[in-house]
Amino acid sequence: xxxxxxxxxxxxxxxxxxxxxxxxxxxxxxxxxxxxxxxxxxxxxxxxxxxxxxxxxxxxxxxxxxxxxxxxxxxxxxxxxxxxxxxxxxxxxxxxxxxxxxxxxxxxxxxxxxxxxxxxxxxxxxxxxxxxxxxxxxxxxxxxxxxxxxxxxxxxxxxxxxxxxxxxxxxxxxxxxxxxxxxxxxxxxxxxxxxxxxxxxxxxxxxxxxxxxxxxxxxxxxxxxxxxxxxxxxxxxxxxxxxxxxxxxxxxxxxxxxxxxxxxxxxxxxxxxxxxxxxxxxxxxxxxxxxxxxxxxxxxxxxxxxxxxxxxxxxxxxxxxxxxxxxxxxxxxxxxxxxxxxxxxxxxxxxxxxxxxxxxxxxxxxxxxxxxxxxxxxxxxxxxxxxxxxxxxxxxxxxxxxxxxxxxxxxxxxxxxxxxxxxxxxxxxxxxxxxxxxxxxxxxxxxxxxxxxxxxxxxxxxxxxxxxxxxxxxxxxxxx
Numbered sequence: 001x002x003x004x005x006x007x008x009x010x011x012x013x014x015x016x017x018x019x020x021x022x023x024x025x026x027x028x029x030x031x032x033x034x035x036x037x038x039x040x041x042x043x044x045x046x047x048x049x050x051x052x053x054x055x056x057x058x059x060x061x062x063x064x065x066x067x068x069x070x071x072x073x074x075x076x077x078x079x080x081x082x083x084x085x086x087x088x089x090x091x092x093x094x095x096x097x098x099x100x101x102x103x104x105x106x107x108x109x110x111x112x113x114x115x116x117x118x119x120x121x122x123x124x125x126x127x128x129x130x131x132x133x134x135x136x137x138x139x140x141x142x143x144x145x146x147x148x149x150x151x152x153x154x155x156x157x158x159x160x161x162x163x164x165x166x167x168x169x170x171x172x173x174x175x176x177x178x179x180x181x182x183x184x185x186x187x188x189x190x191x192x193x194x195x196x197x198x199x200x201x202x203x204x205x206x207x208x209x210x211x212x213x214x215x216x217x218x219x220x221x222x223x224x225x226x227x228x229x230x231x232x233x234x235x236x237x238x239x240x241x242x243x244x245x246x247x248x249x250x251x252x253x254x255x256x257x258x259x260x261x262x263x264x265x266x267x268x269x270x271x272x273x274x275x276x277x278x279x280x281x282x283x284x285x286x287x288x289x290x291x292x293x294x295x296x297x298x299x300x301x302x303x304x305x306x307x308x309x310x311x312x313x314x315x316x317x318x319x320x321x322x323x324x325x326x327x328x329x330x331x332x333x334x335x336x337x338x339x340x341x342x343x344x345x346x347x348x349x350x351x352x353x354x355x356x357x358x359x360x361x362x363x364x365x366x367x368x369x370x371x372x373x374x375x376x377x378x379x380x381x382x383x384x385x386x387x388x389x390x391x392x393x394x395x396x397x398x399x400x401x402x403x404x405x406x407x408x409x410x411x412x413x414x415x416x417x418x419x420x421x422x423x424x425x426x427x428x429x430x431x432x433x434x435x436x437x438x439x440x441x442x443x444x445x446x447x448x449x450x451x452x453x454x455x456x457x458x459x460x461x462x463x464x465x466x467x468x469x470x471x472x473x474x475x476x477x478x479x480x
Contacts, residue, residue, distance in 0.1 A: 007066075008063075008066070009109050009112065011066050011069065011070075012105070012109065012122075012123075013102075013105050013106070013109065014069075015054075015058065015069055015123060016101065016105045016122075016123040016126050016127065017098070017101060017102065017105070018054075018069075018073070018074070018077070019051060019054065019055065019123055019127060020097070020098065020101045020126075020127060020130060021088070021098075022050050022051055022077070023037075023051070023127065023131075024088070024094055024097050024098070025088045026041070026047075026479075028088060028089065028091075028094065029086060029477070029479050031196070031222070032093070032138075033222075034131070036222075041479070042432075042433050042479060043432075043479055046080075046479075049076070050073075050076070050077060050080070054068075054069070054073050055123065055124075058122055058123065059122065083452055083454050083478065084477075084478040084479065085453055085454075085477055085478050086477040086478065086479065093134070093138060096134060096137060096138075097130055097134045098130075100129065100130040100133040100134055100137075101126055101127065101129075101130035104125065104126030104127075104129040104130055104133075105123075105126045107126075108125060108126055142198065142201075145198075145201050145202065145205060146197075146201050146233065148205055149200075149201040149202075149204040149205050149233070150233065152204055152205065152208070153204060153234075153235070156210065156212070158213070159212060159213065159214075159215055160213065160214050160215070160237050160238070160341070161214075161215045161216075161217060161234055161235070161236035161237055161238070162177065162214065162215070162216045162217070162236060162237070162238045162239075162240065162337055163217050163218075163219050163230065163231065163234055163236040163238070163239050163240070163265055163268070164177070164216065164217070164218050164219065164239075164240040164242070164333075165218070165219040165220070165221070165227055165239075165240070165241055165242070165262050165265050166240075166241060166242025166243050166244065166262070166277070167242075167243060167244045167245045167246070167258060167262070167380065168242070168243055168245065168378070168379070168380040168382070168383055169242040169243050169326070169327075169329065169330045169383070170195070170218050170219075170220070170240075170242055171193055171218060171358060171361070171377070172327060172330040172358050172361055173240055173242055173330045173333045173334055174189050174190070174216050174217075174218050175189070175358045176322075176330055176331050176333075176334040176352075176355055176358075177189075177216055177240075177333070177334035177337055177338065178216050179351060179354075179355055179356065180334050180335070180338045180343070180348060180351040180352065180355075181214055181216075181337075181338055181341065181343070183343075183347060183350075183351050184343055184347065185213045185214050185341070186209070186211050186212055186213045186214070187212070187213065187214045187215075187216065188207075188208055188209055188212045188214075188215055188216070189215075189216040189217075189218075190203050190216070190217050190218050191203070191207070193218070193220075193377075194218065195217075195218040195219055195220030196220060196226070196230075197226070197229050197230050197233060200217055200219075200230060200233065200234065201233070203217075214341070217230075217234055217236065219231070219234075219265055221261050221262070221264075223252075223261075224252075224257065224260070224261050224264075225261075225264070226261065226264075227261055227262065227264035227265050227267075228264040228267050230265075231264055231265050231266070231267040231268045232267060232268070232269070234268065235268050235269055235270045236265075236268045236270065236271065237268075237270055237271065237272050237273075238271075238272060238273055238274070238275075238337060238340065238341075239265045239266060239268065239271060239273075239274040239275070239276075240274070240275050240276075240333050240337060241262050241263065241265060241274065241275070241276040241277055241280055242277050242329065242330065242333055243277050243279050243326075243329055243380075243382065244258060244259050244262055244277065244279040244280050245258075245279065245380055245381070245382060246258070246381075246408055246409060246412060259280055259281070262280065263280065263282070266287075266288075271287060272287070273287055273288075273289065273340060274287055274288050274289070275289050275291055275333055275336045275337060275340075276288055276289070276290055276291070277290075277291060277292050277329065277333070278290050278291070278292035278293055279292065289336065291329075291332055291333065291336060292329060292332075294309060294310040294311065294332075295307055295308070295309055295328050295329065295332055296308040296309070296310065296315070298325045298328045300323065300324060300325045300390055301390075302323065302364065302371075302390065302391070302394070303321070304319065304320055304321040304322060304323070305319070305320050305321075305322050305323065305324065305325065305327055305328060305331075306318065306319040306320075307328040307331075307332075309332055309335065311335070311336070311339065311345075312339070312345070316345060316349070318331065318335070318349060318352045318353075319352070319353055320352050320353060320355045321353075321354075321355065321356075321357075322355055322357055322362070323357065323362035323364060323373070323387075323390060324361075324362045324375075324383070324386050324387055324390060325386050325389070325390070326382055326383050326386045327362070331352060331355070335348055335352065338351075358377075359374075359377075360374050360375070360376045360377040360475075361374075361375060361377050361378055362374075362375045362378065362387060362390075363375070368466060369466025369467060370464060370465075370466060370467070370468050370469070370470055371394070371468075371469045371470070372469075372470045372471075372472070373387065373390075373391060373469065373470070373471045373472065374472050375387050375471060375472060375473050375474070376472040376473070376474060376475035377474075377475065378473065378474060379405060379406060379407075379474040379475075379476075380405065380408075381405055381408070381412045381415060381416060384402075384405065384416060384419075384473050384474060385415075385416065385419045387471065387473060388400075388419050388420065388422075388423045388424075388471075388473075389423075391423065391469055391471055392422070392423045394469045396467045396468055396469055397425050397426070397464075397465075397467070397468045397469070398423060398424045398425055398426075398468070398469045398471070399424065399425065399426045399427075399428065399460075399463060399464055399468055399469070399470045399471070400420060400423075400424045400426070400427045400428065400445075400471050400473055401427075401428045401430060401456070401460075401470065401471070401472050401473065402420075402427065402428075402429065402430065402438075402472075402473040402474050403429070403430045403431040403433060403434060403474060403475065403476040404416060404417075404429070404433070404434030404435075404437070404438050404474070405434070405474065406433055406434070406474070406476045410437055413434050413437045413438060413441075414437060414441050416438070417437065417438045417440075417441035417442045418441060420438075420442055420445060421441075421442050421443055421444050421445055424445045424471075425445060425446065426445060426446040426447075426448065426463055427442060427445045427446070427447055427448070428448045428450055428456070428459060428460075428463070429447065429448065429449045429450065430450050430453050430456070430475075430476070431450075431451065431453070431476055431478070432451055433476065435449050435451070448463065453478060
């Protein structure tokens with residue numbers, strides 16, 4: 001074998017793995033759904049620059065392609081990868097994908113040694129083989145893990161399970177409920193924002209303690225049927241449906257589809273009671289308790305929240321060191337479940353008074369003489385505008401950092417822009433997905449469009465000073 005032939009085969013191997021690396025990175029961003037990578041992506045220019053152009057050039061440029069690969073594509077990918085904020089996590093699934101891909105490339109290159117048409121099919125067949133083999137293997141593993149997780153839950157007959165869903169606020173409800181119940185029960189909740197069937201199965205198998213009395217699980221969805229699968233897997237005793245709104249409407253198309261998907265949480269065969277926010281527009285019955293209009297006299301400041309709640313035929317007053325008027329709904333949901341599980345009202349009141357804020361959800365930080373409100377995990381119109389109301393009375397300069405509302409409609413972002421104009425002196429718009437609509441409808445506040453978040457620190461150093469209030473409102477990864 002000639003040296004150039006060896007160089008070509010090694011380079012072909014590296015190039016195929018490079019395209020596979022770009023593909024699996026995007027797959028991981030979009031929950032390993034190839035249709036979402038192809039049809040829901042926000043940065044199609046990346047697909048063109050880092051996948052389509054290299055693929056076409058590979059077939060058209062002949063031996064000159066390797067000059068482009070080593071001197072052009074690899075350096076460009078290196079620079080691009082350093083700028084994005086959501087790196088590839090080398091999970092077991094990702095490693096298996098690369099194993100399948102490497103096998104496919106090596107098999108093809110072995111055939112090349114006995115053929116004069118070495119790269120007629122090039123990188124396409126190994127990539128297709130790796131995708132197909134990975135999907136099949138993960139499906140087999142998935143079914144095994146699901147059976148194992150269900151077996152573990154069945155072995156805990158005294159366990160009570162609470163499943164929580166909402167368009168927004170479900171993670172806060174989960175955290176508040178966990179903090180309240182933990183005063184009297186061995187309580188475990190799903191970590192961070194784990195809310196898919198696969199994530200819940202892994203959580204049950206790997207982390208659910210055997211002595212848990214109450215398991216609090218979060219249920220999310222990107223399409224119809226997602227929550228139905230979770231409900232039939234968990235077989236939870238209690239359900240909570242928080243605020244329902246147009247979050248992820250680009251996937252569901254209509255608010256009615258969103259509502260119907262959230263209501264799949266009632267499909268648990270063991271369901272005893274469900275606490276549902278009035279935005280779901282359902283009728284109460286023996287199993288369904290509505291809440292929302294029983295919350296009165298909400299008062300919120302930069303120090304905390306207070307409200308009255310009509311419950312058990314009485315009006316109860318609650319105070320919490322939690323920011324944001326909308327959190328009265330989330331805390332109420334937690335109170336109702338805690339009361340249903342037998343906690344005394346005074347014990348609940350004391351627990352509410354000691355609630356800790358959920359990280360990145362209206363979390364107040366003071367640094368360098370500046371007040372920083374980290375609300376970067378709040379991504380809906382109601383919650384974002386409520387946080388703007390919260391800081392409106394602050395006497396100093398107010399700076400907002402936001403990408404707008406992602407996975408929502410233009411009308412919501414127009415309303416957001418109008419609210420921004422009422423409150424803030426400066427707005428730093430991050431990313432590109434909503435930059436145009438926000439910049440067009442923000443008329444008075446100073447606008448700084450930051451397409452690369454890597455420049456945020458220097459921008460804040462230039463635009464802020466001690467005494468300013470900085471609100472991080474929603475966050476979106478670079479690929480959004």
